[in-house]
Amino acid sequence: MNSVDGKVAVITGGAAGIGKGIVKALLADGAKVVIGDIEATALDATVQELSSLGDVRGVVTDVSNPESVDALADFVYDTFGACHLLWSNAGVTSGGGGNPWDQEANDWRWCFGVNVFGTANCVLTFVPRMIAGGEEGVIVTTSSGDGGIAPVPYASVYASSKAAVSCFTEALAHQFVAQATKLRAVIFYPSGGLLDTGLWEAQRNRPAELARVKPRPPAPGTTFAEFREHLAQAGLPNDVVDLDELGRFALDGALSGKFIVSHGLDRAGALLTARANAIQEGDLPPSALEGLS
Numbered sequence: 564m565n566s567v568d569g570k571v572a573v574i575t576g577g578a579a580g581i582g583k584g585i586v587k588a589l590l591a592d593g594a595k596v597v598i599g600d601i602e603a604t605a606l607d608a609t610v611q612e613l614s615s616l617g618d619v620r621g622v623v624t625d626v627s628n629p630e631s632v633d634a635l636a637d638f639v640y641d642t643f644g645a646c647h648l649l650w651s652n653a654g655v656t657s658g659g660g661g662n663p664w665d666q667e668a669n670d671w672r673w674c675f676g677v678n679v680f681g682t683a684n685c686v687l688t689f690v691p692r693m694i695a696g697g698e699e700g701v702i703v704t705t706s707s708g709d710g711g712i713a714p715v716p717y718a719s720v721y722a723s724s725k726a727a728v729s730c731f732t733e734a735l736a737h738q739f740v741a742q743a744t745k746l747r748a749v750i751f752y753p754s755g756g757l758l759d760t761g762l763w764e765a766q767r768n769r770p771a772e773l774a775r776v777k778p779r780p781p782a783p784g785t786t787f788a789e790f791r792e793h794l795a796q797a798g799l800p801n802d803v804v805d806l807d808e809l810g811r812f813a814l815d816g817a818l819s820g821k822f823i824v825s826h827g828l829d830r831a832g833a834l835l836t837a838r839a840n841a842i843q844e845g846d847l848p849p850s851a852l853e854g855l856s
């Protein structure tokens with residue numbers, strides 16, 4: 564599938580940030596879009612804002628809950644009878660940095676619930692229906708270079724969740740080929756500069772029952788503004804990415820036939836080579852801090 568014109572696209576976490584940029588690109592290319600997002604107010608506002616661009620619907624969805632994802636799929640198939648592009652994009656960071664031993668069980672439950680189980684729930688619910696539909700289709704997961712390529716050590720839970728997303732997507736892609744399906748899988752690594760999205764305030768969507776027990780130890784640079792200022796003061800690049808351009812790049816990449824869609828793969832490649840060399844020697848591979856931006 565190399566065009567979404569007239570096709571049905573479902574994207575989770577499309578009410579804000581990176582996902583919203585992807586929704587705009589999908590609509591510009593003529594797709595009918597269903598956004599599944601947990602944040603009802605942002606979802607309504609985005610659907611209203613973008614409805615002049617094409618057919619866009621919103622379904623309040625918690626991707627960590629299989630019944631909620633089932634309800635999203637029921638809406639999509641009852642309304643349009645098909646899904647051609649599934650983009651598992653919703654994600655959270657348990658946040659705030661800190662040592663791996665400062666992360667609590669609820670940090671793991673929430674972050675893995677949304678990022679890993681959320682992706683699994685989308686695949687379990689949509690892929691059998693997409694295969695049964697017999698049409699070409701694409702499944703995209705939004706992973707992160709943090710974990711997907713190398714971990715940021717002070718973001719250990721998030722990095723571990725995104726490593727799982729990338730590994731699962733790779734397995735999915737292989738099995739689509741091995742089983743001769745008409746589906747492809749793609750990993751998207753958002754990058755290209757600083758991303759001023761709601762991820763910095765992901766805690767807004769954290770359920771009360773998965774709250775931390777102890778307050779998180781204070782860590783510098785946990786807001787976007789602080790982080791950007793820190794980079795500027797250190798003389799490091801701190802350009803902010805245009806999220807509409809990123810959405811266009813992501814969609815074009817997802818339809819290009821490539822498995823990985825990302826800016827700066829050459830830099831990632833250099834880091835991965837260093838990691839492979841270290842692993843081959845049984846040494847600790849360099850982290851994302853030594854090569855990703």
Ligand SMILES: NC(=O)c1ccc[n+]([C@@H]2O[C@H](COP(=O)([O-])OP(=O)(O)OC[C@H]3O[C@@H](n4cnc5c(N)ncnc54)[C@H](O)[C@@H]3O)[C@@H](O)[C@H]2O)c1
Nearest residue numbers: 576579580581600601602625626653654707758760761762
């Ligand atoms: N911002 C970055 O620097 C960055 C870098 C690499 C990867 N990513 C990934 O990009 C994706 C999009 O994040 P973003 O940066 O646009 O953040 P964002 O907070 O702006 O967007 C995430 C969206 O997911 C929704 N969401 C959160 N929990 C949900 C749940 N349980 N069910 C359904 N929807 C839920 C939010 O309401 C929000 O609309 C995430 O998977 C994130 O991990 C972000």
